[in-house]
Amino acid sequence: MARMLSAFQPRNEKGKFEKALITKAQITRELWKRGNLKFKIREYQIPLFESLHTIEARHSSRVILCSRRWGKTYSIITYIVEECIKNEKFIARIVAPNLKQLRKILKPIFNKILKDCPSELIPKFNVQDQAYTFPNGSEIHLYGSDNNSHESIRGTTSNLILLDEAGYIDQLDYVLSSIIMPSTFDTNGQVIISSTRSKDITHFFEQLVDNAEADGTLQIYDIHTSDYSESVIFRYREEAEKLEIGSWDREYLCKRIIDQKRHIVPEFNESIHVRSRTIDQYNQFHHRYVMADLGFSDFTVFLFGTYVFQEATLYIEAEWVSENENNTLTTDIIASNVQRVEKETFGGIQPYKRVGDNDNPLLFSDLGRNYNYYIYPVIKQTKEAMLNRLKIMFSENRIAIDPKCKLLITTLKSALWNVNRSDYQRNKVIGHADALSSLIYGAISLDTYSNPIPLIQTLDPTKDYHIVSNGNTNYQNHSRFDALKKAFGRDE
Structure with a gap:
C-alpha cells in the first residue's frame, strides 16, 4: 500500500512530495473505481492472481492444482470481482460440486473482499437467481453440479467461468465439453478449472492435470508456497493425518494418492x-x-x-x-x-x-x-x-x-x-x-530364451580367439567352427 500511496501523492514543482498526503481511504476508493484489487492479495498469492490477467489466460482454459487453505478461491474471486468492476455487463459463472456449500464458502469471501468497496460499486445478491449483480450490469452466477443447476448455462454466453473444486464435480468431462466450453465460444472467454487433488484418481480432473502438465500450463501451489509458519503447517499436517491416511499428501502437497488395495499394478513407478x-x-x-x-x-x-x-x-x-x-x-x-x-x-x-x-x-x-x-x-x-x-x-x-x-x-x-x-x-x-x-x-508372449544376436556379431575381430571343439562335436557343429575360423582368418 505504501507504493500505491506514493503513486497518488502529489509532488511540488521540484518533484518532492507535498506535506499533505492523500488518505489511504481515498486511494482505496480510487483503486476500486479502477478495478484494481491487487492490494487485497497476499504476497504469496500474487503469482496466481497475476497469471489470470495474461492475454493467454483470458482467452483459454487454465488448470490450477492447489493446496487446501491456500486461498485459491479467495484469489480467483477477487480477480472475478475486478473484471466485473472494470467491464460493463461482464458475465461470470461459478460452478461447484454443491450449491449450498458454495454459497456458504463464498459468503465470508465476498464480505472480506467488499469490506471497503464504495457503496456505489457494491453488488446485490439475488436469492432467486443465485447471482450477484453489479451496478454496471455485470453479474456473477452460482451453480451446483449436485442439483444439475449448471444445465441452465446451456444457450447462454459467458465471459468467464470458474469450476471450483473441479476434482469433485460429477461428470466433469460432460460439464466441460457440453455446457461450459460452448458458453464461452462467442466471447472467446476464460475458463478457470481449480481444485485440490481428487480422491478418485480416475476422475476427469486428474486427466486435465496430466494434460496441462504435459503442455507446460499446469499451475501448482502446495501449502509450502504459502506464508504460513512452519508451526501452523505442522498443525495442519497433524489434523489431516488424523482424518485419513494420505490426506496430507493429497490435500496439502497436491500429490496423487492411490488406494493400494485396489491399485492393479502398484509395482509401477x-x-x-x-x-x-x-x-x-x-x-x-x-x-x-x-x-x-x-x-x-x-x-x-x-x-x-x-x-x-x-x-x-x-x-x-x-x-x-x-x-x-x-x-x-x-x-x-x-x-x-x-x-x-x-x-x-x-x-x-x-x-x-x-x-x-x-x-x-x-x-x-x-x-x-x-x-x-x-x-x-x-x-x-x-x-x-x-x-x-x-x-x-x-x-x-x-x-x-x-x-x-x-x-x-x-x-x-x-x-x-x-x-x-x-x-x-x-x-x-x-x-x-x-x-x-x-x-x-x-x-506373456515374449520369447525370452532365443538370443536374436548372431554369435559373430558379439565377437571382437581385433582379438585372437582360440576355438576349441571336443571329440563329441557333431559334423554340423564342426562346420560352424570352420566357418568362424575362416571369418577370423584362423584357417590353421
Missing part, C-alpha cells in the same frame, strides 16, 4: 519405469513386438515394443489408441494407422510377433486377409497369472515405457480393481484398462 530406449549396435537384431487389445466398447489399443535380450527388458516405444465413438472404427482405419505407426517405430524391421486378445478372430482374419497384417491370438491364462507375470517384470525393472505413451502411463498409474476385485474398473479416462490388457498380452 513412473520415476523408474518411464524412460526411452537407448539405441545400441545390435538394434537391427532385437525382437520387435506388436500387442493389441481390441476393445470396441472401450478403447482399442496397440502397443509397439522392442525386447532387448541382453537387458532382458521390454521397451514399449509407441502406442496407437482409438475410441470407437459412434461405432465408426473400421478395420481399414485400424490397418492404415497401425501399419503407419509400426513403420515409424520399427523403421521397416518386421515384428518378431504380433499378438492380441482372442475375442476377435474374425477381425484378425480380416486384417490378415485384406491388409496382410497378421495378428495371432494370445494364449491366455487366468487373469491373475497373466497379471502376476507383468507385476514381476515391473518389480525387476524389466519393462520401460517411453514418455510419449500417455494412455499406457496413465493406465498403469491409475487402473483400479472394482470393489469386488472381480474385474478392472471402467472409467472414461482409461476405458476398461485396455492399455494394461494390451501390455499383459505382450508380456
Whole structure:
C-alpha cells in the first residue's frame, strides 16, 4: 500500500512530495473505481492472481492444482470481482460440486473482499437467481453440479467461468465439453478449472492435470508456497493425518494418492519405469513386438515394443489408441494407422510377433486377409497369472515405457480393481484398462530364451580367439567352427 500511496501523492514543482498526503481511504476508493484489487492479495498469492490477467489466460482454459487453505478461491474471486468492476455487463459463472456449500464458502469471501468497496460499486445478491449483480450490469452466477443447476448455462454466453473444486464435480468431462466450453465460444472467454487433488484418481480432473502438465500450463501451489509458519503447517499436517491416511499428501502437497488395495499394478513407478530406449549396435537384431487389445466398447489399443535380450527388458516405444465413438472404427482405419505407426517405430524391421486378445478372430482374419497384417491370438491364462507375470517384470525393472505413451502411463498409474476385485474398473479416462490388457498380452508372449544376436556379431575381430571343439562335436557343429575360423582368418 505504501507504493500505491506514493503513486497518488502529489509532488511540488521540484518533484518532492507535498506535506499533505492523500488518505489511504481515498486511494482505496480510487483503486476500486479502477478495478484494481491487487492490494487485497497476499504476497504469496500474487503469482496466481497475476497469471489470470495474461492475454493467454483470458482467452483459454487454465488448470490450477492447489493446496487446501491456500486461498485459491479467495484469489480467483477477487480477480472475478475486478473484471466485473472494470467491464460493463461482464458475465461470470461459478460452478461447484454443491450449491449450498458454495454459497456458504463464498459468503465470508465476498464480505472480506467488499469490506471497503464504495457503496456505489457494491453488488446485490439475488436469492432467486443465485447471482450477484453489479451496478454496471455485470453479474456473477452460482451453480451446483449436485442439483444439475449448471444445465441452465446451456444457450447462454459467458465471459468467464470458474469450476471450483473441479476434482469433485460429477461428470466433469460432460460439464466441460457440453455446457461450459460452448458458453464461452462467442466471447472467446476464460475458463478457470481449480481444485485440490481428487480422491478418485480416475476422475476427469486428474486427466486435465496430466494434460496441462504435459503442455507446460499446469499451475501448482502446495501449502509450502504459502506464508504460513512452519508451526501452523505442522498443525495442519497433524489434523489431516488424523482424518485419513494420505490426506496430507493429497490435500496439502497436491500429490496423487492411490488406494493400494485396489491399485492393479502398484509395482509401477513412473520415476523408474518411464524412460526411452537407448539405441545400441545390435538394434537391427532385437525382437520387435506388436500387442493389441481390441476393445470396441472401450478403447482399442496397440502397443509397439522392442525386447532387448541382453537387458532382458521390454521397451514399449509407441502406442496407437482409438475410441470407437459412434461405432465408426473400421478395420481399414485400424490397418492404415497401425501399419503407419509400426513403420515409424520399427523403421521397416518386421515384428518378431504380433499378438492380441482372442475375442476377435474374425477381425484378425480380416486384417490378415485384406491388409496382410497378421495378428495371432494370445494364449491366455487366468487373469491373475497373466497379471502376476507383468507385476514381476515391473518389480525387476524389466519393462520401460517411453514418455510419449500417455494412455499406457496413465493406465498403469491409475487402473483400479472394482470393489469386488472381480474385474478392472471402467472409467472414461482409461476405458476398461485396455492399455494394461494390451501390455499383459505382450508380456506373456515374449520369447525370452532365443538370443536374436548372431554369435559373430558379439565377437571382437581385433582379438585372437582360440576355438576349441571336443571329440563329441557333431559334423554340423564342426562346420560352424570352420566357418568362424575362416571369418577370423584362423584357417590353421
